[in-house]
Amino acid sequence: MKRIVTISREFGSGGRTVGKLVAQKLGWPCYDKELVFKIAERSGFDISFIQENGEYAFSRNSFLFDLSAHGGVSTGTLSLYDQLYIVQHNIITELAEKECCVIVGRCADYILKDRDDCLHTFIHAAPAFRAERIVSQYGERTDAPEKRLKDKDGRRKTYYKHYTGRAWGQMQNYHICLDSGAIGVEECAELIAGVAKR
Amino acid sequence: MKRIVTISREFGSGGRTVGKLVAQKLGWPCYDKELVFKIAERSGFDISFIQENGEYAFSRNSFLFDLSAHGGVSTGTLSLYDQLYIVQHNIITELAEKECCVIVGRCADYILKDRDDCLHTFIHAAPAFRAERIVSQYGERTDAPEKRLKDKDGRRKTYYKHYTGRAWGQMQNYHICLDSGAIGVEECAELIAGVAKR
Numbered sequence: 001m002k003r004i005v006t007i008s009r010e011f012g013s014g015g016r017t018v019g020k021l022v023a024q025k026l027g028w029p030c031y032d033k034e035l036v037f038k039i040a041e042r043s044g045f046d047i048s049f050i051q052e053n054g055e056y057a058f059s060r061n062s063f064l065f066d067l068s069a070h071g072g073v074s075t076g077t078l079s080l081y082d083q084l085y086i087v088q089h090n091i092i093t094e095l096a097e098k099e100c101c102v103i104v105g106r107c108a109d110y111i112l113k114d115r116d117d118c119l120h121t122f123i124h125a126a127p128a129f130r131a132e133r134i135v136s137q138y139g140e141r142t143d144a145p146e147k148r149l150k151d152k153d154g155r156r157k158t159y160y161k162h163y164t165g166r167a168w169g170q171m172q173n174y175h176i177c178l179d180s181g182a183i184g185v186e187e188c189a190e191l192i193a194g195v196a197k198r
Numbered sequence: 199m200k201r202i203v204t205i206s207r208e209f210g211s212g213g214r215t216v217g218k219l220v221a222q223k224l225g226w227p228c229y230d231k232e233l234v235f236k237i238a239e240r241s242g243f244d245i246s247f248i249q250e251n252g253e254y255a256f257s258r259n260s261f262l263f264d265l266s267a268h269g270g271v272s273t274g275t276l277s278l279y280d281q282l283y284i285v286q287h288n289i290i291t292e293l294a295e296k297e298c299c300v301i302v303g304r305c306a307d308y309i310l311k312d313r314d315d316c317l318h319t320f321i322h323a324a325p326a327f328r329a330e331r332i333v334s335q336y337g338e339r340t341d342a343p344e345k346r347l348k349d350k351d352g353r354r355k356t357y358y359k360h361y362t363g364r365a366w367g368q369m370q371n372y373h374i375c376l377d378s379g380a381i382g383v384e385e386c387a388e389l390i391a392g393v394a395k396r
Binding site: 122126170176182183194 | 368
């Protein structure tokens with residue numbers, strides 16, 4: 001029996017939905033947006049800043065990237081990005097100590113890697129499946145869906161590597177990796193909840 | 199419902215046993231050693247040559263490597279290694295066409311990648327779990343178990359890359375990847391058989 005399930009995921013794979021369903025099946029809270037609120041409360045950072053920078057390397061087009069690159073928004077020796085990571089890290093560690101839960105994204109697999117009561121999972125899918133899914137979930141954008149997938153996963157990869165030192169999406173770092181396009185989002189949740197319960 | 203399950207695996211992860219158990223649960227044949235016999239029958243190659251070279255890049259210490267490097271054992275334009283790969287490829291393709299089955303190793307995931315009736319799986323585990331397992335299964339050797347794991351997986355990786363052009367052990371190439379050390383060998387088989395049946 002595990003106490004914590006972490007869900008890492010490729011953009012558009014439905015990992016967030018899998019997380020919600022796993023939590024429902026286990027009767028546990030799911031920390032996804034809820035984690036953003038907790039981080040905002042503790043750090044004073046704006047919700048949109050956390051959503052944009054809490055698991056994505058900053059975009060080179062952003063104003064904050066320019067400032068940060070020139071040291072303009074550092075507070076003491078830590079950049080805002082590093083401060084955000086530390087707050088996230090602490091909240092995730094505390095949650096795992098306190099209660100059974102599902103945590104989506106935000107390097108939780110790495111932060112909790114030394115606990116043996118965690119089940120670490122990764123959800124991925126073929127680009128075509130994900131491209132269709134992001135258009136139906138988040139609507140059309142100026143950029144083609146394939147480009148959006150590439151950009152978003154590229155920024156997750158860079159963020160993960162920067163803060164954990166590990167390559168993102170290596171199967172060896174997860175107990176279960178599932179292709180949600182082939183297996184089905186609902187089925188992925190059922191499998192993961194089943195393993196967590198045993 | 200799938201008709202074929204392929205099992206790829208890190209050395210010592212118990213992937214072979216998982217394959218056998220999945221086959222038992224589904225009432226299907228499991229092609230592992232049985233595949234070697236079929237290849238021997240068709241190709242005339244020696245069993246030990248097939249076992250040593252059918253999914254491992256050749257060892258630089260071997261006599262055949264020297265000969266092959268100098269073109270000494272080529273028949274026409276194909277080396278013995280390439281001939282072996284082609285026979286394996288053809289037998290795996292024919293088996294998939296003919297019957298429901300479980301196939302362990304030998305790039306079957308790649309060879310059958312375009313069929314939509316296959317479930318492609320990968321079994322891995324932490325080095326400590328695998329090291330202990332190979333000593334209990336295959337006994338002690340002069341080389342330390344950690345070295346044996348590294349050598350064997352290194353040769354699988356090189357072989358796979360050479361014949362498929364893909365990197366070995368990328369989760370995106372599999373529908374399910376499981377850590378047998380964390381989840382248990384029997385449990386892995388149950389999960390895979392369950393998904394194949396649905």
